[in-house]
Amino acid sequence: MSTSDRFVLTLPWAPPLAVAGGLAARDGALCLLSDGGPNGRVSWVGAEPDVAGIGPVDDADPFAALRQAGWDRHVIGLAAYDAGARPATGERGQAAGDWPDLMVARYPALLRFHHPTQTIQAIGIGPDAPAQARRAADWIASARPPSQPAPPAGEFGEETPETTYTAAVADVVERIGAGELFQANIARAWGGALEPGTDPFDVFVRLATGAAPYGAFWRLGERVLVSNSPELFLTFDPADGRIETRPIKGTRRRDADPVRDAANAADLVASAKDRAENLMIVDLMRNDLARVSVPGSVRVERLFALESFATVHHLVSTVAATAAEATGPADILNATFPPGSITGAPKHQAMKVIAAHEPPRGPWCGSLFLLDDRGRMTASVLIRTASFWREEGQWRFRTLAGAGIVADSDPRSESAETDAKIVAIRRALTGT
Template identity: 40%
Template sequence: MSQRHPLSWREPWPLVQALAAALGSEGLVWLDGDGSPQGRCSRLGLAPLEQRVCRGLPGQAGAEDPFAELAALAEGGGHWMGWLSYEAGAWVEPASHWHHPDMALLWAARHDPVLVIDHEAREQWLEGEDPTRLAAFATLLAGLDLDGAGTHTPADPPQAAIPPTAWHWHTPPERFAEQVAQILSWIAAGDLFQANLTACCEHQLEGAADPLALYGRLRRACAAPFGGLAIAGAAAAGEAVLSASPERFLRVDGAGLVETRPIKGTRPRHRDPEADADAAADLVCSPKDRAENVMIVDLLRNDLGRVCVPGSIQVPQLVGLESYRQVHHLTSVVQGQLRNGLTAIDLLRACWPGGSITGAPKIRACERLHGLEPVPRGPYCGSLFRLGSDGSFDSSILIRSLLLRGQRLRAHAGCGIVADSDPGGEAEELGWKLQPLLEALA
């Protein structure tokens, strides 16, 4: 049975730095909220008790079904956190339209205890099932010197800055616009209704990577309600996910209430209040962005309908404006009640990959996108997740995210394409989304 040990409040970033210095960052997972209503609480796990890794696609030697592995973890109990990659969709819809992932398809770690941070109430506590470990972590936390050696401030991280010109683009803006035009031709022919096209750039770091320092820059510049950091250990050592995502994928509480919060529609923020208000109004009044959002809501209602009680699916918020530090978004909320006998992993499999980062029809969109995107998405467009010992589940859509593999760092972003999309405008929107990430590291 889980126990709670209350702690005195200390600022999260110095606290995480000090804990990583004391316990090591390998296996660290930080599901990092921004203090907003959706990002009220953060959860941090270090020094995991065990880890699980799945790699490979169906039919490949040694490949393992990540959904079956997650189901086994859920049945075994404990508090698990980690990532699931976009290409896990090959285990839902086996076909040739999936890139071979070059990062772990699933990486998950079991932590006991977990540090919980309530940003709004300014409260912190440990949650754990092993009283001995709970007491040991509490003693460690009480003795931490947050001003001592082994920590660094987010204003002066040891990781070298990355100039914007140092990034290599796999899909330059002009090529992205051409790909948008190709998708528009498929939409005109009735082959698709919508597709979420993505692009990425990468940089080869000099020297050893410091994912915690990189994430410190990212969270300072791009705080988000579903941000987070996962630094893999064991069989996935050298891999890490750094995210500033504003989008929840799926949440299931202990009573089986399901929620998803798809985002479609984006405008950049402006320092001038009048210009900023105009941008928000333009987004709210845009027929193109509203249609894109509603289309994905319909897709997700269908996905949830596979595993939810008939008649339970509701849309309490349709195309609502939500504003973040760098951008305005249109967000909808879809809810349902999970059927008796089904679990969060059944829900995850029924909805994977997320509708907001694929398109409609989903399978056809995945096929077409595979032919346009030159590299695997990996954890990008996948999910950072938390699986509780009580059957609860929460997860993000990994947009606005950086992927680290060894010394290779990738930044990804994407745009939803519908019939009245403008190729040049979509390429510009891609820049709005990637620019804050690149500037944070510069």
């Protein structure tokens, strides 16, 4: 199938992780690995973008790069949390690893894996679209089914003592009681280094055994992002104008015992605290979407739905809207970033409170987004995510986990929630 600047080859199935394994060492190596479920039916694999941009952004229009001609399809972008928070906080510090505000790259060739039909499309775009599609098809021949690597990290150290975190939670609870805000997401951070001879792709392979809907591996230069996020930030389809966001608020740890696991899930569903926390973020996202939507089109389609993943249960709500005329991805991202679920309410004040307790977050709780060959956008919230960078020839990493703090939050319980959320990343890195 072809158009004037798009060409598609349909190919037999091969596992996306295996195909990504054959490309993992190349610059721009990309794997958006979905779990094949209802929220993650499509995976993408690619390498070697033709154009890439890395750097700071204009605070007034952080996604201006997407307004350039030719940057509407086959674009991958990573927006750091701080790029969106800075207008509220005024902070100019640099995240660990010298992570930039925005990384974007355009791919003339990508592979699209459709899990329900077990088919692959090799998609080329641009003036040499047929040649690009054939180049993508050739990647399948280099597929390398991954064996389970050994844990690549020997250390997983917390940046500050747990008591620092519980004190921050207590401070936020006090601020809420004083009427300063209603909710803020406060995070703990861990870091370390990979063993010599190992690579961040090893971490991605180990995470893939419990794949989430929005898993991701992206190598660009001397930086790598590894994510196993279950959370959708945004989808946008320019064909019908539909915008959707699916904020997560409310968490319980999974249990190996089915009876206890079911009890944990039931406790989450019945929790007035978690439902209130979720509802506050639903209202925030409704307000954000209203800025770029047809008046009256913002609607809550699902509220407090239970979704279960490899290590945790979550409460997830769905908010949808119809985009206003002439609205594009940059407009929608500018109106909504950073995601409400990892900031708080009111968002502006919550980001100020976060900045008072945390150094710059970098990629964590920012967003990784794709503009596909039809210009449709899918953006994840970068939770369950680790960032990697080269430092004196060694791969170093940083990862975080946060909890939404509300008026009746207990500092020890919130700390335990972050422990539950970091389990999968910690196991992938250290095996423990």
